[in-house]
Amino acid sequence: MERTLVPPVVATRRSGRAHYYPDVTDAQWADWKWQFRHRLTKLEELEKFLPIPAAERALRADVLRDFRMGITPYYLSLVDADDPADPILRQVAPIAEEYLFRDVGEEDPLGEERYSPVPGITHRYPDRVLMVISNSCAIYCRYCTRKRIMYEDAVPDVEIDRMVEYIAKTPRVRDVIVSGGDPLTYGTKKLESILSKLRAIPHLEIIRIGSRVPVSLPQRIDDELCEMLAKYHPLWINVHFNHPRELTPDAAAACDKLSRAGIPLNNQSVLLKGVNDDVPTMRALCTGLMKMRVRPYYLYQCDQIRGAEHFRTPVSKGIEVIEGLRGHISGLAVPTFVIDAPGGGGKVPVMPQYLLQHDTKNQRVVLRNFQDRLFVYHEPSGRARPIGERSGELEVPAVASPIVESAAPAANAPAPTAVERANGAAPAKASSGTSNGKTNGNGKSNGRSRAADQRVGADGKPVVGKSRWVHRGHSREERVRKANET
Numbered sequence: 001m002e003r004t005l006v007p008p009v010v011a012t013r014r015s016g017r018a019h020y021y022p023d024v025t026d027a028q029w030a031d032w033k034w035q036f037r038h039r040l041t042k043l044e045e046l047e048k049f050l051p052i053p054a055a056e057r058a059l060r061a062d063v064l065r066d067f068r069m070g071i072t073p074y075y076l077s078l079v080d081a082d083d084p085a086d087p088i089l090r091q092v093a094p095i096a097e098e099y100l101f102r103d104v105g106e107e108d109p110l111g112e113e114r115y116s117p118v119p120g121i122t123h124r125y126p127d128r129v130l131m132v133i134s135n136s137c138a139i140y141c142r143y144c145t146r147k148r149i150m151y152e153d154a155v156p157d158v159e160i161d162r163m164v165e166y167i168a169k170t171p172r173v174r175d176v177i178v179s180g181g182d183p184l185t186y187g188t189k190k191l192e193s194i195l196s197k198l199r200a201i202p203h204l205e206i207i208r209i210g211s212r213v214p215v216s217l218p219q220r221i222d223d224e225l226c227e228m229l230a231k232y233h234p235l236w237i238n239v240h241f242n243h244p245r246e247l248t249p250d251a252a253a254a255c256d257k258l259s260r261a262g263i264p265l266n267n268q269s270v271l272l273k274g275v276n277d278d279v280p281t282m283r284a285l286c287t288g289l290m291k292m293r294v295r296p297y298y299l300y301q302c303d304q305i306r307g308a309e310h311f312r313t314p315v316s317k318g319i320e321v322i323e324g325l326r327g328h329i330s331g332l333a334v335p336t337f338v339i340d341a342p343g344g345g346g347k348v349p350v351m352p353q354y355l356l357q358h359d360t361k362n363q364r365v366v367l368r369n370f371q372d373r374l375f376v377y378h379e380p381s382g383r384a385r386p387i388g389e390r391s392g393e394l395e396v397p398a399v400a401s402p403i404v405e406s407a408a409p410a411a412n413a414p415a416p417t418a419v420e421r422a423n424g425a426a427p428a429k430a431s432s433g434t435s436n437g438k439t440n441g442n443g444k445s446n447g448r449s450r451a452a453d454q455r456v457g458a459d460g461k462p463v464v465g466k467s468r469w470v471h472r473g474h475s476r477e478e479r480v481r482k483a484n485e486t
């Protein structure tokens with residue numbers, strides 16, 4: 001059976017090109033310049049397709065005085081017209097909350113201007129720079145960190161030349177991120193004139209382009225563009241998909257073209273309230289991206305940008321999302337959750353806590369896996385380790401652990417937390433005779449008997465082989481004996 005690159009797209013009753021643009025020809029729809037020219041930029045244009053409550057109209061119009069709107073016909077076609085809280089629409093249409101929070105947040109939350117040696121360049125990390133070559137995008141995301149620069153006048157060529165000059169005279173810069181705005185909204189010739197100047201700089205090793213065009217205007221990724229980009233390798237592209245409904249056949253075809261041009265694709269999502277702030281959505285997004293050969297790279301905490309407070313989630317939400325991905329889907333599909341430190345501190349990775357204890361005296365660490373099971377791992381010590389000090393799973397009800405030494409808890413005692421267990425608290429008694437009382441990553445009981453699951457195989461014989469046996473500091477003979485006693 002032929003495998004499809006394209007993830008299934010859930011059809012809604014009133015969405016798609018046929019619903020919004022029934023009279024547009026195939027040729028027009030496939031023409032990226034037609035798409036770009038027909039972007040919805042005014043409230044009255046959007047209203048023709050999606051009604052705006054009268055009470056909100058004035059607020060929304062006011063919002064557009066601060067930050068422009070742009071929605072390509074293609075991106076509008078992804079919107080479910082029957083859902084006022086549609087996650088696609090929410091990313092690009094002004095709403096009343098944006099007005100209410102218009103004074104909350106910063107113009108330049110990452111201090112990009114502060115780290116700017118010449119206009120358009122941000123030099124924050126030692127060996128790489130950000131180069132902002134464009135002030136326009138195919139769509140304008142309401143949470144954009146660079147709202148402040150979004151107006152349609154093109155960046156003058158002389159400014160772009162000064163940026164190139166800065167990179168050329170700064171030998172420690174080996175990597176440039178060409179961004180904007182969206183560089184791929186430029187015509188191919190203009191973009192090539194910039195890339196060729198960059199490629200001529202001997203110490204510049206890597207060129208990366210940041211673009212949301214494969215998401216918002218996939219028609220732009222045509223053969224001419226891909227052939228041009230392939231001349232300037234090593235060249236990478238960071239794309240920006242936020243929701244699984246953006247993974248359409250058109251987007252998949254655009255990513256496929258770029259991949260075939262030898263361009264590695266990495267995705268940077270932003271965690272947005274009401275868009276993708278739950279585990280099932282992010283799982284569908286990350287696994288769908290993998291099918292399109294796009295590596296989920298970063299999941300950003302939403303920056304403290306002015307007018308985007310309604311998109312921001314607590315940091316714990318991002319940790320919860322990563323916890324719901326790690327171990328449950330391929331590690332390749334799990335992005336790094338990062339907070340871009342306010343004022344220009346750079347990206348700080350934030351992880352669920354899997355290293356629960358680091359005991360330097362005894363040279364051991366206690367680890368928690370995705371199922372909330374605990375394991376002791378010994379660091380190299382260069383000496384023979386006594387039996388009782390071996391690595392393995394911690395806290396096993398049926399077998400006395402050599403590490404956990406504490407009295408049995410009262411029957412109604414609350415289950416100890418993972419950290420308490422790492423520190424030696426005994427497990428709470430399981431409520432059923434068969435459950436081991438452990439939880440999976442979602443905090444629910446996994447409902448399995450550990451004794452049956454891990455010490456005896458499906459054939460009822462003790463498992464003493466490699467993978468199904470969790471070693472807990474007993475000799476093989478002892479383990480077999482205890483399995484037989486169970």
Ligand code: SF4
Nearest residue numbers: 137140141144181212
């Ligand atoms: S495409 Fe990127 S640069 Fe453009 S508005 Fe969206 S987030 Fe900002």
